[in-house]
Amino acid sequence: MQSVSGSAYGHLTENGKSERLRTGPLGPSHGEAETRECVFYNANWEIEKTNQSGLERCEAEKDKRLHCYASWRNNSGTIELVKKGCWLDDFNCYDRQECVATEENPQVFFCCCEGNYCNERFTHLPDVSGPQGEGDSALLALLPESGGCSVHSA
Numbered sequence: 416m417q418s419v420s421g422s423a424y425g426h427l428t429e430n431g432k433s434e435r436l437r438t439g440p441l442g443p444s445h446g447e448a449e450t451r452e453c454v455f456y457n458a459n460w461e462i463e464k465t466n467q468s469g470l471e472r473c474e475a476e477k478d479k480r481l482h483c484y485a486s487w488r489n490n491s492g493t494i495e496l497v498k499k500g501c502w503l504d505d506f507n508c509y510d511r512q513e514c515v516a517t518e519e520n521p522q523v524f525f526c527c528c529e530g531n532y533c534n535e536r537f538t539h540l541p542d543v544s545g546p547q548g549e550g551d552s553a554l555l556a557l558l559p560e561s562g563g564c565s566v567h568s569a
Contacts, residue, residue: 449475453483454535456499470532473501482508483534484527499534502527517542 455471457463475481484502488495502508508527514537516526526537 449479449481451475451481451483451501451529452531453501454485454499454532456485456496458495458497471500473503475503479504480509480529482511482527482529483514483532484508484525485514485534485537486523486525487537488523489539497523513538515540 451473453471453473454468455466456468457465460467473481473483480503482502482505483500485499486497488497505527508529511528512530512533514526514528514534516524516537516539518524519541524537524539526534526539528534
């Protein structure tokens with residue numbers, strides 16, 4: 416299986432040639448299809464017959480917004496990345512520049528964001544709207560490293 420990888424500013428096509436993503440400063444005009452690139456990862460790549468990691472070029476239909484996403488599990492402090500890639504037109508992702516999961520303690524954490532490669536880094540910041548003190552919740556920043564992810568307290 417051919418491995419696809421690239422830099423944060425380029426994309427390798429299926430034939431291995433590098434191409435740059437070309438978008439204007441204001442993005443696509445009204446009614447024009449939007450293009451985005453997201454970091455791609457699939458923990459089940461062998462079963463699903465995909466690449467394990469790289470970059471994913473996403474294209475939307477007219478008047479649809481594109482997002483990137485990340486999903487992961489936290490097993491007793493050990494982060495297990497599940498998937499990363501493109502996500503299509505979800506109002507929960509609108510105008511989010513950072514990938515932040517807000518659910519308290521799900522089986523699989525999920526975050527989405529808008530912007531090229533915005534899913535490279537992902538965080539968990541529970542949305543606590545109860546009588547809890549301000550300093551009671553921890554922010555975990557998960558940064559990609561070769562061989563996995565590491566957890567950093569912020």
